Amino acid sequence: MSHPSSHPRRIGVFDSGFGGLTVLEAMLRQLPAAEFLYLGDTARLPYGAKSRETVARYAVSSAEFLLAQGAEYLVIACNTASALALDAIRAAVPVPVLGVVETGANAAQTHSRSGDVMVIATAATVESHAYLAACRERKLRAIEKACPLLVPLVEEGWIDHPVTREVLNIYFSELLDQARVAALEPDTLLLGCTHYPLLRRQIENALPRSIRVIDSAEVTAAQVAASVRVPGGGATPPAPHFFATDSPEKFRRLGSRFLGQPIHHVELIDLESSTPG
Numbered sequence: 001m002s003h004p005s006s007h008p009r010r011i012g013v014f015d016s017g018f019g020g021l022t023v024l025e026a027m028l029r030q031l032p033a034a035e036f037l038y039l040g041d042t043a044r045l046p047y048g049a050k051s052r053e054t055v056a057r058y059a060v061s062s063a064e065f066l067l068a069q070g071a072e073y074l075v076i077a078c079n080t081a082s083a084l085a086l087d088a089i090r091a092a093v094p095v096p097v098l099g100v101v102e103t104g105a106n107a108a109q110t111h112s113r114s115g116d117v118m119v120i121a122t123a124a125t126v127e128s129h130a131y132l133a134a135c136r137e138r139k140l141r142a143i144e145k146a147c148p149l150l151v152p153l154v155e156e157g158w159i160d161h162p163v164t165r166e167v168l169n170i171y172f173s174e175l176l177d178q179a180r181v182a183a184l185e186p187d188t189l190l191l192g193c194t195h196y197p198l199l200r201r202q203i204e205n206a207l208p209r210s211i212r213v214i215d216s217a218e219v220t221a222a223q224v225a226a227s228v229r230v231p232g233g234g235a236t237p238p239a240p241h242f243f244a245t246d247s248p249e250k251f252r253r254l255g256s257r258f259l260g261q262p263i264h265h266v267e268l269i270d271l272e273s274s275t276p277g
């Protein structure tokens with residue numbers, strides 16, 4: 001990651017939509033003195049089925065917006081943007097930028113005893129093989145699987161739903177077959193998408209007990225908390241400021257579920273007019 005030397009008061013958190021609120025929820029608990037700005041690029045969601053060029057263009061404009069709002073440290077809470085656009089974002093902004101692929105891979109390295117890891121994510125993240133590369137750098141063997149049905153199921157609120165349970169069973173039976181063919185003995189599953197922590201219990205129930213599920217929301221918050229020193233000062237920081245590029249009402253409604261607490265105000269912004277072609 002970029003040098004964690006900063007003492008940021010304002011931390012910008014970016015996701016394609018609502019899913020990154022699972023990361024913000026964990027950071028609010030672990031960094032109580034920080035002030036958070038959260039941007040959900042809901043007008044251009046989903047990122048998970050788009051090309052690297054498009055995701056990079058969207059993610060860079062979002063990062064620049066957060067910087068213009070005074071963010072001194074950026075957390076790219078979107079796995080797809082972290083996988084496809086982290087270098088482009090780091091090249092575009094002069095503040096430290098942390099992505100969730102590296103934090104997830106660090107956690108897998110800490111927890112896996114067998115050294116064999118499975119990753120589930122969006123199609124774009126899997127096609128980028130960013131997790132595979134991050135795992136290899138850490139001497140882990142990994143297999144990846146795209147689970148494109150899970151984002152819409154979560155957005156529909158079908159968390160504890162028979163259809164979701166069946167979809168998970170099918171995905172995991174294919175994933176475990178993939179592991180057998182590759183002669184891996186996985187003991188860890190990395191949730192490589194912001195939406196999946198909401199299905200954590202259902203995912204754990206669909207897997208053998210020997211497999212530990214790692215949620216990048218918690219580990220990202222822990223790594224931010226460990227790498228920055230937020231200046232204190234006694235006063236309680238202001239509540240997070242939420243920005244969305246589409247439908248503040250939908251953001252409030254769905255976002256409250258991801259954040260686990262009510263969201264009262266969301267500011268609508270337009271990134272398109274400042275983003276070329």
Ligand code: DGL
Nearest residue numbers: 016046047048079080194
């Ligand atoms: N935020 C995306 C991710 O973590 C999931 C939603 C999308 O496809 O935009 O990969």
